[in-house]
Amino acid sequence: MRNGAHRDEAEHRQVQYLSSQAVHSRLAAVLADHGHHLVDARLVDLQHRPGAGATGIFRVRAAPPAAEAPGGAMEPQELYVALTAEAVPEDAVLAAGQDDDATWSAWFHPHDPLLTGLALASDPDSVASLWGGGGTLVDLQTVSYRPLRRAVLRAVVSGDNGQRTVFLKVMRPGLATRLHHRHTLLAAAGVPVPVALGPPVADVLALEQGEGDVLATAIMADGARHVDPQDVLGVLDRMPPELVELPRRDAWSDRTGAYGHAAATALPAQARRIRSLVDHLQRQLETTDRGPVVPTHGDFYEANLLVNQNRITGVLDVDGAGPGHRVDDLACFLGHLAVLPAVDDRYVHVEQALRRFHAAFLAGVDPSALACRSSAVALSLVAGARDSGHRDWEASARQRLDIAESLLDLPQSAAGW
Secondary structure: OHHHHHHHHHHHHHHHHHOOOOHHHHHHHHHHOOOOEEEEEEEEEEEEEOOOEEEEEEEEEEEOOHHHOHHHOOOOEEEEEEEEOOOOOHHHOEEEEEOOOOEEEEEEOOOOOOOOOHHHHOOHHHHHHHHOOOOEEEEEEEEEEEOOOEEEEEEEEEEOOEEEEEEEEEEOOOHHHHHHHHHHHHHHOOOOOOOEOOOOEOOEEEEEOOOOEEHHHHHHHHOOOOOOHHHHHHHHHOOOHHHHHOOOOOOHHHHHHHHHHHHHHHOHHHHHHHHHHHHHHHHHHHHOOOOOEEEEOOOOOHHHEEEEOOEEEEEOOOOOOEEEEHHHHHHHHHHHHHHHHHHOOOOOOHHHHHHHHHHHHOOOOOHHHHHHHHHHHHHHOOOHHHHOOOOOHHHHHHHHHHHHHHHHHOOOOHHHO
16 A cells, blocks of 8 residues: 555656656757757646556757757757656667656657557558558548557548548557457447458558547537437447457446546545545445446447437447446446536537436446446546646546536436436
8 A cells, every 4th residue: 555655646746747847857858869959848748547657748849959050040840759657668768867756768759669550650651552542642640649558540542532531540569450350340240340451550450431420529419319329229239249258458447546546646636535436436336236248349438439310320449349348338428428518518418418328228237336337437537637738627627526426326217317
């Protein structure tokens, strides 16, 4: 316990350090080792993985030494530099010194030490050659990037039949091959997953764009009132039994303690309140009925479901598909749905949507298990408010915490609404 408390405090200080002006001297030293002078730097992403450490991505402007730019003729160059306290292979990063709380490592984006395919997927010529299908690459953008974990890039290719969009999923070594296998299993079972453009290359899996818009769009428009919850449940019903034979991945609720720590690190003034919620959740998680092990999606929520003409037409991000419990997939959906107003104030129909989907999801699962696991999912999203980069992230984080607590009171039956 003492070691765990010391680690938690060290990670809290890592987060504070990466958010402070003090980090600029470390960035300056990294740049100086490569012949550049730091002009300015801005933190654009901060990731904290409890038990592993914190990572910051900085947009920096760097100038060459004065001797190389007589008269100041050369403009500063924009670069992205990552600093991490996580353990990474020494031969794949730049040493960035150490302090009482961490040994720091750095890299220049896109040369992530654990996502070795990111540089390939970020290079327009390589993308056009490998996945362009003979067309012309007209756009290449990063959709999401979790340093040391995964990245998604979107490539738009123009050809004889018009434009097509390809998504490039960059993963840790070996994981893209497993994801390709999941896509094959799910497609054979009639689950509408995106088409894979062949096996992965350098741990990058290329996927055709799915049909439709994310369910979140319909929720924002009118609470997705024309989308039948039974259609959503039907996606889970089609999950093939072969998934149960795959390695199991923790559900969000299985890491409630870690997510509570991350939330308290983001909102230290709410630490006691968060600890109380975590303690209550852990008691509920231990005593409620989780149900049998079944094939599950693993990350089942509105951003991973595509809708066209009010029908589910696409299922995304099946990295975690495997053995699990139906109640955890449903809780993932409800927890994310409930938090949407804290993400964007245009989600004004969430209460109606939550009522409809919750009432449909109650069949076949323990209502108390669904409530506490939905709350645990919402808690897992608290720290993500800080990582969003929004100026008012603290208000969003507190709102997410409020929502997590409120989900404990989800009705035990549809009549309870």
